[in-house]
Amino acid sequence: MARIHVLPSDLINQIAAGEVVERPASVVKELIENSIDAGATTIDVLLENGGRKRIEVRDDGSGMSRDDALLAVERHATSKIRQFDDLSHVRTLGFRGEALPSIASVSRFLLTSYDGAEEHGVEIECDALTGRREVRPAARDRGTTVVVRELFENVPARRKFLRSADSEFRSVVTVVSSYALPLHRRSFRLEHNGRAVLDLPAAATLRDRVIQVLGDEAAGYLEEIDERYETAHAAGFVTRGLRFASRRNQYFFVNDRLVRDRVLTHAANRAADSFDFDGHPAIVLFLHIDTEGVDVNVHPAKTEVRFRDSSTVHVVVEHGIRRALGGAEEGGTLLREGPSLSGGQAILPAQIAQAGSPVLHRTATEFTPLFQQRAVVQPPHAMGAATLPEPMVDESPQLGDLQGRVIGQYRMSYILIDTPGGLRMVDQHVAHERVLYDRYFARAAEREPVTQHLLTPMLYETGAAESAVLESHLQELHAVGFLMERFSGNSFAISAVPPELLKSDAETFLRMLVDASIEERSPHLLRVREKVCASLACQAAIKVHRALSGEEMARLVAELLDSSNPYACPHGRPIIVDIKHIDIERHFHRK
Ligand SMILES: Nc1ncnc2c1ncn2[C@@H]1O[C@H](COP(=O)(O)OP(=O)(O)OP(=O)(O)O)[C@@H](O)[C@H]1O
Ligand SMILES: [Mg+2]
CATH class of the missing domain: 3.30.565.10 (Histidine kinase-like ATPase, C-terminal domain)
Incomplete structure (x- = not known):
């Protein structure tokens, strides 16, 4: 030196x-x-x-x-x-x-x-x-x-x-x-x-190192990123079919320097979100650009950088990840129709930085006018909120309206209910999540776990930091029906799981739980219980894109009506979206 x-x-x-x-x-x-x-x-x-x-x-x-x-x-x-x-x-x-x-x-x-x-x-x-x-x-x-x-x-x-x-x-x-x-x-x-x-x-290859860091389970899901655009080169890996509850498995490097950068995260997540809105893939992205194209002297810790041409960076990253997630065809389409290349209407990364929060680029056809005018999510306390264009007098839906008539299922994901106030849509996954959350929470609070013993115990292997988190959650896991203990090193033996959870979903649940807890600084018992119950409910709940019989839908809606808050799931997502009858009428120029 x-x-x-x-x-x-x-x-x-x-x-x-x-x-x-x-x-x-x-x-x-x-x-x-x-x-x-x-x-x-x-x-x-x-x-x-x-x-x-x-x-x-x-x-x-x-x-x-x-x-x-x-x-x-x-x-x-x-x-x-x-x-x-x-x-x-x-x-x-x-x-x-x-x-x-x-x-x-x-x-x-x-x-x-x-x-x-x-x-x-x-x-x-x-x-x-x-x-x-x-x-x-x-x-x-x-x-x-x-x-x-x-x-x-x-x-x-x-x-x-x-x-x-x-x-x-x-x-x-x-x-x-x-x-x-x-x-x-x-x-x-x-x-x-x-x-x-x-x-x-x-390690012999970069891929081997990525597996060492992300864990063996990632091995079968890694797709390679390899994209060039102008002077920029995006390389690395993204998991296809394996997603995590947080973005903590996303690493971005610029000329081999680890950075935190909004242009990179925005581009990456826009690419990922176009395939699936649930969870975040693991991403290890290496961006190589001319040293003149990036300023590293922005912050003393050097984790922030400034790009001379951030739209090129955005394109190469989004394109590279899309191609890896969707195959060659996906990536190609993006480059031809890509937002940053199509001129005028595109929202460029520079604007994202100014706007203060990421703005997703949407084409006009993604919203129907109906939803633009009256996308009304109605938690009880927010009725008649100022964001609505016109005051809505005495049409506010009451809880009892949930008893309306189930008239069908939309896209095998939403239950449609004909209520006195209009058309109500219930997201089947989050509705079930709410019902299960309440159930688990009650069991945990009363220390009355219900379990289902496994024929053969399963081993759950995890990383060092992760196993420390799991260890600290063991008591609450027992309370909701898990029988598990540390086996050796960073592995746990699981001999029983809550009955609503498929054995095959147990691993995903534990991973989600750890993801959701790992940034927590001083875990309070109640927070841990909420996390355990919320992650478990999410994993065990029926998924979207699943056909339900009329009876199943009616039962779910009835259980939802009995739950502690039928309007929002434990993560705060809306369960119910109402379209007022009057708006439907107006839409057809009847009013
Ligand atoms: N592990 C090491 N092996 C060899 N030389 C070292 C090592 N650590 C520090 N040095 C020498 O000491 C110098 C001072 O290190 P220091 O980390 O304070 O500053 P720097 O690395 O030059 O800059 P920065 O403050 O940005 O880290 C380095 O420039 C390098 O020459
Ligand atoms: Mg130094």
Whole structure:
């Protein structure tokens, strides 16, 4: 690696300034980036108490000479850029010369390094509490180790903001997985409290690495993304037929740098939503563009980027994912009729950024005029809401109207009811979800689980962070009818499930539950119970696109009427949509 030098002050002023050390995960991020920049092929991360107590990152990279190591802990000292021009084609992950001194200023910091050339290595110890710094010779193989203990010990106000050890640990799992994804030839390991929780040995192919990170179950569902448009190239993988309740399995990289970016997420999710609105596929997307086409110097943590031509980026990503999800034909159609290419009416990514929230492009034919005028979802408390164009006097549907006559099923998904007020549509899936949710919740509250024993117990294998979440939910899972316990490592043995749930749906349910809970910081019992019941209800409920007999429909509607809230499902989705009779009449010019 090039020699380290202190940057000139005018260049320092050009660099996005700010604090990068917020929590253990950000320390791990900065240290891993340094190891990667140093060409390390083996990177080991060791944590104690989610990193609150101790973080260690070891690598076998280039190492540093004694003089360089001393400079490395000084502010604005870097080996990665020299002059202003370098900022426009940064290839390394770091370039600010800020990370090590920032970390050293809020912890007990120990750096050991050997460059393989000098007589021996060097060890530098910095104690933020006392300001003491010691430099000693050290014996070690080529590479660098940084140990960070008692993060924020000297800044109690910041330490207070750290989350629980479990939650900090899960963030670190995400960081290590993310950095490992694009670098499949390098090996990454993560140990927590002495236990190996992530072991990603060098993989032969990128696909193998993606499977190591997403889990074996993803293997059968991975579709390759490979799309070029103008100077941009989108590559990677998306799961077809396997979806998750959250977007946490979506990783976006720009020139191998992990980023959070609205243009990318919007393009990806628009592509995914055009196939199925339920859940989110796992996506590992690598966007390669000219370094001049992207500005990485936007935010000190460098997780935000700015694209010079965001519409090209949007097209290549949306197109690439669509093609992977739908086959060659789908992707081709998009490029011919693609919104960003069709000119005038398209909503371009730049507008999305301005609008503040993603705007979906819709063609005029997607809405019938009827729905445009009066798409009325009527939760009881929102009747006559100001959003309606005209006040609706004394026509507000009453709960009793649910008893109207079932007259059929629309698209094998919606039950149609003729009510005194007009035509009522009930979404069969969410209606059933509401009924089941109430049922599970009552059983759990009364501790009267109903179970169905499996002939052969099933094993559920999951990741490190996931198994910690499941473990903390075991009691509530028992309360709704699961008999399960930790089997070994990260696997659980399940011997009974609630009777409404098919055995084959149990895995999907557990995955959904973990997805829904993993970001939770301090799980309260009631929140856990709600999540368990909601995920279970969603999984066990009848699906859309399923024909129902008249009797089944009538029974479901009757049960819905008895439920705690027939208007909204536990996730807040509407169950009932009413079209007023008067609107139907007006539509036919009868009024
Ligand atoms: N693990 C490592 N192996 C070899 N050299 C390292 C290692 N970590 C840091 N260095 C050297 O120390 C310098 C300072 O590291 P530091 O992380 O503070 O800044 P940076 O990586 O240059 O920029 P940034 O602040 O954006 O991370 C680096 O430029 C690099 O030369
Ligand atoms: Mg760095």
